[in-house]
Structures are given as C-alpha cells and as structure tokens.
Amino acid sequence: MNGAAVGGRQMQQRPGGQLHHRQYSSDQLFSDGGNGGVASKWLQPGGLAASQQVEYSRMLRSMQRGMSGEFLISGEPLTPGLTSRSSSHRKNGEEVSPNELSPGILDLHSFDTELLPEMTGAGFDAAPFGYSRDRNMDDLETNFYSNRPLNRNIVAPEKEKTSSVAKIKVVVRKRPLNKKEIAKKEDDIITIEPSSNSLTVYETKLKVDLTEYLEKHEFVFDAVLDENVSNEEVYRETVEPIVPAIFQRTKATCFAYGQTGSGKTYTMQPLPLKASQDILRLMHHTYRNQGFHLFVSFFEIYGGKLFDLLNDRKKLCMREDGKQKVCIVGLQEYRVSSIETIKELIEKGNATRSTGTTGANEESSRSHAILQLAIKKSVDGNESKPARIAGKLSFIDLAGSERGADTTDNDKQTRIEGAEINKSLLALKECIRALDNDQVHIPFRGSKLTEVLRDSFVGDSRTVMISCISPNSGSCEHTLNTLRYADRVKSLSKGNSKKELSSASSNLNLRESVAGPTSLSRTEGNNADATENYKSGWSKQIERESSFSSGREEDLVTLSHTKHFRANSRSSSMAEVFDYSEVYEQDKPSWRKGKAEAHSSLPIDGRSTKRVDSLVKRKDGFDEDNNSFYSDDELTELLKEEEDLVTAHRRQVEETLNIVREEMRLLDEADQPGNQLDAYVSRLNAILSQKAAGIVNLQTRLTHFQRHLTEKHVLVSSLAP
Numbered sequence: 001m002n003g004a005a006v007g008g009r010q011m012q013q014r015p016g017g018q019l020h021h022r023q024y025s026s027d028q029l030f031s032d033g034g035n036g037g038v039a040s041k042w043l044q045p046g047g048l049a050a051s052q053q054v055e056y057s058r059m060l061r062s063m064q065r066g067m068s069g070e071f072l073i074s075g076e077p078l079t080p081g082l083t084s085r086s087s088s089h090r091k092n093g094e095e096v097s098p099n100e101l102s103p104g105i106l107d108l109h110s111f112d113t114e115l116l117p118e119m120t121g122a123g124f125d126a127a128p129f130g131y132s133r134d135r136n137m138d139d140l141e142t143n144f145y146s147n148r149p150l151n152r153n154i155v156a157p158e159k160e161k162t163s164s165v166a167k168i169k170v171v172v173r174k175r176p177l178n179k180k181e182i183a184k185k186e187d188d189i190i191t192i193e194p195s196s197n198s199l200t201v202y203e204t205k206l207k208v209d210l211t212e213y214l215e216k217h218e219f220v221f222d223a224v225l226d227e228n229v230s231n232e233e234v235y236r237e238t239v240e241p242i243v244p245a246i247f248q249r250t251k252a253t254c255f256a257y258g259q260t261g262s263g264k265t266y267t268m269q270p271l272p273l274k275a276s277q278d279i280l281r282l283m284h285h286t287y288r289n290q291g292f293h294l295f296v297s298f299f300e301i302y303g304g305k306l307f308d309l310l311n312d313r314k315k316l317c318m319r320e321d322g323k324q325k326v327c328i329v330g331l332q333e334y335r336v337s338s339i340e341t342i343k344e345l346i347e348k349g350n351a352t353r354s355t356g357t358t359g360a361n362e363e364s365s366r367s368h369a370i371l372q373l374a375i376k377k378s379v380d381g382n383e384s385k386p387a388r389i390a391g392k393l394s395f396i397d398l399a400g401s402e403r404g405a406d407t408t409d410n411d412k413q414t415r416i417e418g419a420e421i422n423k424s425l426l427a428l429k430e431c432i433r434a435l436d437n438d439q440v441h442i443p444f445r446g447s448k449l450t451e452v453l454r455d456s457f458v459g460d461s462r463t464v465m466i467s468c469i470s471p472n473s474g475s476c477e478h479t480l481n482t483l484r485y486a487d488r489v490k491s492l493s494k495g496n497s498k499k500e501l502s503s504a505s506s507n508l509n510l511r512e513s514v515a516g517p518t519s520l521s522r523t524e525g526n527n528a529d530a531t532e533n534y535k536s537g538w539s540k541q542i543e544r545e546s547s548f549s550s551g552r553e554e555d556l557v558t559l560s561h562t563k564h565f566r567a568n569s570r571s572s573s574m575a576e577v578f579d580y581s582e583v584y585e586q587d588k589p590s591w592r593k594g595k596a597e598a599h600s601s602l603p604i605d606g607r608s609t610k611r612v613d614s615l616v617k618r619k620d621g622f623d624e625d626n627n628s629f630y631s632d633d634e635l636t637e638l639l640k641e642e643e644d645l646v647t648a649h650r651r652q653v654e655e656t657l658n659i660v661r662e663e664m665r666l667l668d669e670a671d672q673p674g675n676q677l678d679a680y681v682s683r684l685n686a687i688l689s690q691k692a693a694g695i696v697n698l699q700t701r702l703t704h705f706q707r708h709l710t711e712k713h714v715l716v717s718s719l720a721p
C-alpha cells in the first residue's frame with residue numbers, strides 16, 4: 001500500500017484534537033525493530049535442553065528461509081491489492097465487492113465440533129514441503145503447551161483438546177528505555193534471567209531517615225523476553241507454535257497487555273503478517289487441495305462500540321443468536337491468498353485505528369484492535385456452498401492499561417476513553433477471576449472486549465498473553481500491576497490444580513528479608529526458588545522485601561507492608577465490587593427480537609442506562625448505541641476506583657508528613673557540637689523544602705482528583721431515578 005492509501009486514514013473527532021495517525025512504517029510489519037536477534041529463550045520445563053532448542057530454532061529458521069521464495073511465487077492472489085479507502089476490490093481485473101467474498105457475519109463461536117468432520121491425519125502425515133518429517137510445525141504445536149520434549153510420536157493432539165480449561169501461555173516482554181527516559185536519567189529497574197524465565201523488579205523505597213533502599217519483586221513466567229529480543233524472536237516464541245493448531249478446529253488468541261507506552265502495538269503489529277505467511281505456507285503445502293481458504297477481518301472496540309477497520313470504520317453490532325453464539329454482524333472478511341494483499345489489509349486497518357496522546361505515549365492506541373485470521377474449508381469440496389470455519393487465530397492489541405493518574409493532563413475525551421478502557425480490562429480481570437474460581441457463570445458480557453475474548457478462554461482454545469512492560473523506574477507501579485495481572489492469568493493454565501492454586505496464592509506475598517543497597521546490584525536473589533516454582537509448572541510471584549541493617553526497622557516494615565496491603569486490598573476490593581455475574585448472566589434474548597426488547601429484559605434500569613448513554617454522547621462525542629451502555633454499577637465502580645486513588649494520594653501525603661515530623665523530632669533530639677548541628681540543620685532544611693515541594697505537588701493532584709470525583713458524583717446523582 002502506498003503512502004496515499006495509508007494517508008486515507010479516518011480520524012476520530014476529538015475535542016482535544018489530539019488524535020493523529022500512528023506512523024508505523026510498513027516495514028515494521030516484517031521487521032524486528034532493529035533489535036538483534038537472540039537465541040530462543042523458550043525453555044520448556046522438562047523439555048528441550050538449551051542446545052536442542054538452539055538447534056531446533058536454527059533448523060526451523062532454515063526451513064522457513066528455504067520455503068519462503070517458493071511460497072510467494074506459488075501464492076495465487078485471490079484478493080488483489082487495495083486502493084485507498086475503497087470498499088471494493090479487484091478480482092481478476094473486475095471490481096468485486098468484499099461482500100461477495102464474505103458472508104458478512106463473523107460467527108465468533110462457530111467452532112463447535114459439528115461444524116467440521118474430524119480432520120484426517122492425512123495432511124499431517126505428508127511431510128510439508130521443505131519440512132523435516134521428524135520436526136515440523138505440528139510437532140511444534142504439540143510441544144508448545146505440553147511441556148514435553150519434541151517427539152511427534154508421544155503426543156496425541158486430540159488428547160490435548162479434551163480439556164475444557166483454556167491453555168494459556170504467558171510471556172513477558174520488556175522494552176528498552178526510550179530517549180525521554182534516558183534524558184531524565186531514569187534507571188532500568190528490571191533484570192531478566194532467561195535461563196529460569198524469571199525477572200526481577202527493583203522498586204526504590206524510602207526509609208524513615210530518607211535513605212533509599214530497594215525492594216525486590218521476582219516473577220516467573222513461561223517466557224521472559226528482554227529488550228534485545230527481536231520481533232521475529234517474539235513471533236517464534238509466541239504465535240508460530242500455535243499456527244498449525246488452527247487447521248484442527250482450534251481457536252487461538254494472542255493478546256498484548258500492559259501499560260500505555262509499554263510496547264503492545266510494537267509487539268503485536270508484526271505478528272499477524274508473520275502468522276499469515278506460515279498459514280499460507282501450510283495451506284499451499286501440507287493442506288494443498290484440501291479446500292482451505294484464509295480470511296482476514298480487522299475491527300476495533302472503541303468506546304464500547306465496534307468499528308470495521310477494513311470497511312471505512314463501519315459501525316458493527318455484536319449479537320447473540322438463539323444458540324447464544326456471538327456474531328459480529330456486518331464485519332467484512334476478505335478472502336486472501338497472497339501475502340502482499342494481507343500486508344495491505346493490515347496496513348490499512350492499522351492506519352484506520354484510533355490513536356491519541358496520553359501522558360505516557362504520544363501515539364497511544366485508544367481502542368482494542370482485533371485482527372482475525374480465519375481458516376475456512378469448503379463443504380464437501382463444493383466451492384459454491386459457504387465455507388465453514390475450521391479454525392481461527394485472533395490478534396488483540398489491547399488499549400493501554402492506565403490509572404486515572406495518567407490521564408490528569410489530558411482532555412475529558414481521553415479520560416472517558418481511559419475509563420472505558422479500564423472498564424473493559426477490569427471486566428477481563430473479572431472473567432479471569434471467575435474462571436480461576438471455577439465459577440459456573442463467567443461474566444463475559446461485562447464488556448465488548450470480554451464477549452469477543454470469550455472463545456479464547458473456553459473450550460478448545462489456545463491463548464498467548466504477551467505482557468509488555470516498561471523498564472523505567474517511573475513505571476514501577478504499573479509494571480508490578482501488569483506482572484501481577486499476568487501472574488493471575490497464568491494461574492489459569494492447564495495443569496494448575498486447585499491445590500496448586502491455593503498453595504501459590506499463599507506464597508503470593510511471601511517475603512524474605514534481603515539487605516538491599518540502593519545500587520542496582522542485580523545478580524543477587526534466589527533464583528533457585530524461581531526455578532523450582534517454574535519446574536512445578538507454576539508462574540508464581542515472589543516478592544521480597546529488603547530489610548534494614550540499622551534504624552527503625554519495625555516502623556519501616558510496617559510502612560512498607562501497609563503499602564502492599566493497600567495494593568492488595570485495593571485489587572481485591574475492586575474484584576469484590578465488580579461482579580458482573582449476577583447482572584449479565586441473565587437470559588439475554590436473541591438479537592432477532594430487536595434492540596428495544598433486548599434492553600428492556602436486562603436487569604438494569606433501562607431509563608438510567610439510556611440517560612447515561614445520551615449523557616455520554618452529548619458530553620463526550622460517543623455515538624449512542626443501544627448495544628452498549630454504562631450501568632450505574634459500572635459508574636459506581638469507576639467512582640470507587642477514583643476514590644481509592646484519592647485515598648492512596650492522601651495516605652502518601654500523610655506518609656510524607658510523617659517523615660518530615662520524624663526528621664523534626666530527630667533535629668530536636670540532636671545533641672551535637674554547634675558546627676555539626678548547623679550542617680545537620682541545613683541538610684534537614686534542604687530535605688524539608690524538597691518534601692514541602694512534594695507535598696504541594698501531591699496536594700495539587702489531590703485537588704484534581706477531588707474535582708474529578710465530584711464530577712463523577714454529579715454524574716451518578718444525575719442518574720438517580
């Protein structure tokens with residue numbers, strides 16, 4: 001796609017005028033971001049030895065190199081190149097509407113086994129072109145989640161599918177420090193130990209005497225990727241192994257989660273194209289003449305609404321049919337067979353995506369973008385009948401997770417967007433929590449996002465979550481939140497029994513006192529523990545707290561524990577209040593019955609709902625859509641979140657004041673010769689003025705949040721019947 005085509009991107013009208021294009025070069029879709037490639041770090045417990053992995057990676061790479069040329073030549077383009085912002089495409093020289101290529105409805109849940117006859121093993125028996133018979137992508141797939149060595153004879157793929165628990169793989173990727181952070185002389189506070197798939201976050205804390213110390217937080221995940229890992233390597237670690245599974249009726253999802261500016265889009269954007277290459281390669285070789293076709297669709301969830309990124313941002317509706325299957329009505333799917341066409345479609349969708357500016361990222365994705373690669377198979381080899389879905393691979397670039405504090409400098413629209421984003425991420429967390437608790441009702445209807453993600457978590461599915469983290473000290477709290485979230489998701493993975501779950505949670509706040517000087521000596525720590533946790537199949541968080549070699553240890557430990565307790569209690573209280581299961585898991589009428597009926601049957605006051613919708617529309621420019629609304633509960637939840645934030649700030653001010661008071665007391669008690677006392681006094685004065693400035697700053701922020709809170713109160717009270 002040329003620049004003009006990309007330039008045809010639509011922008012959201014936003015009051016602050018901060019929306020703009022995301023300037024990703026087309027090469028980035030293929031590129032590795034300039035990072036040097038590193039050897040594979042995917043170390044399965046009990047699986048391949050490191051040397052085997054390296055050898056295997058090399059073999060896979062050489063196979064891919066050997067195949068790519070042939071594939072590109074043989075790929076017969078079924079959907080020709082796109083023109084700028086055109087909803088019709090050329091096919092064999094004729095103008096063809098995409099509707100001819102697509103049923104127009106994407107059935108997100110049409111993966112029931114009855115849809116396709118059992119796949120015969122024929123396709124897998126034949127060695128794909130350029131692939132070794134002993135090690136091909138099928139082996140890779142079976143090995144991906146099985147934690148077993150590569151051996152095509154010992155794993156029956158169908159066996160893997162019997163479990164009703166989703167198979168989840170959690171990978172963490174750390175981005176490098178950016179120019180801004182380097183200019184501010186921020187520390188890189190994260191160290192990564194690839195051999196044990198562990199990472200450590202060093203959080204700087206203050207003692208009462210204002211000397212700094214480091215608190216260590218250690219985590220273990222399925223894979224941890226440091227700042228030198230290329231996008232190519234990320235693909236190999238995450239998506240590549242699940243590609244073959246989608247030819248076997250599997251729904252696979254890869255999503256990126258993390259703070260705004262942590263590298264989600266950077267990580268996600270190249271993946272679909274790389275996956276398409278592999279899919280087409282399998283279609284043209286292993287599954288040649290078996291009637292498989294590849295379809296691409298791309299949409300975003302913005303402000304709780306769905307927009308088709310490949311069809312002029314056409315608004316879409318998500319509906320549940322009589323069989324409780326969720327469909328996206330009107331979503332345009334393009335049948336593709338050439339990598340160039342796919343690249344153009346992806347670029348077009350990316351350019352159409354809503355972005356804006358946040359405090360942490362100038363080109364922040366303000367929407368959840370969902371790109372789907374669906375494999376369909378013609379029924380009985382009859383091309384005239386609509387093809388049935390065989391499998392699907394979804395890529396979800398979640399909007400940045402952020403707290404209200406990040407949006408203080410932004411306009412109202414950005415804050416509303418932030419609230420919506422947080423709402424959906426909270427709903428996602430709720431679903432994860434419900435799955436974690438084996439609840440019968442999973443509150444998928446809590447948000448559009450979770451409705452779309454529903455099939456990622458249930459049934460025969462594969463899920464890869466890539467948690468993106470920023471390395472700088474200023475993002476420490478966010479980073480810890482992201483890692484805790486990832487840890488939670490990881491605990492859903494197959495093989496983690498309830499017993500293990502509880503033992504893991506009891507270890508969640510395990511603390512050991514480790515003397516921690518301020519200097520970032522990163523080698524210390526107990527990696528043996530981490531390795532042990534990993535071996536037991538657990539991604540477990542171990543938080544260590546530094547102790548003090550001298551001073552008022554008790555007070556300091558209490559202070560630090562208070563902070564942790566606050567963090568933990570905050571998240572659990574969020575979880576308590578944010579329970580959608582009752583509200584949303586009522587019988588929802590079929591979409592065929594019409595919007596009004598669907599609304600009136602929901603156990604939410606329809607009048608209030610509509611008032612909120614119109615309020616949101618009037619004030620914030622969102623389109624009203626009966627299919628999406630804020631409930632009072634949701635607003636209350638947002639309010640609660642803000643209140644928690646204000647409380648946290650208050651406590652912070654209080655803590656700072658306590659430190660100042662303590663210093664004053666020390667000053668009073670000081671019994672030193674005059675000259676030393678003078679030096680001491682001036683040092684304390686300097687500290688005091690520094691702290692005073694900090695307090696002023698905190699108070700300003702507090703005032704801001706109080707104002708924000710008042711606004712929310714007004715909003716809620718205006719909704720009162």
Ligand SMILES: Nc1ncnc2c1ncn2[C@@H]1O[C@H](COP(=O)(O)OP(=O)(O)OP(=O)(O)O)[C@@H](O)[C@H]1O
Binds near residue numbers: 175399
């Ligand atoms: N691994 C990386 N190597 C080099 N640069 C990176 C890496 N990850 C991210 N970046 C850069 O950091 C900036 C922010 O990344 P990106 O836009 O992907 O963040 P994000 O998490 O998607 O943010 P948001 O949620 O706000 O959209 C971009 O300029 C991107 O190029």
